[in-house]
Amino acid sequence: MSQRWQKSSYCSEGDSCVHISTSHGTIRVTESADPTGAVLIATPTSFDALLTALKKDSPRG
Incomplete structure (x- = not known):
């Protein structure tokens, strides 16, 4: 079964983005550029x- 990836809501169109997939109690994170x-x-x-x-180390946090 292939992973269903969701793009981060903080990503603008065309930018390099973080994608997240969840399955069976596991979270997977990858970058759209690769x-x-x-x-x-x-x-x-x-x-x-x-x-x-x-979030603690973020300037917006």
Whole structure:
């Protein structure tokens, strides 16, 4: 079964974007510029920790 990827809502048309896919308790993240390249695989808990850390360090956070 192929992954169904969703583009980040923060992405403008034509930009390099983050894509996310979820399946069976696993979250996968890849970049649209190289969708066959590296894929980050995380559990929901570790992905939440990543987002929390990114938001904390964000200038908008």
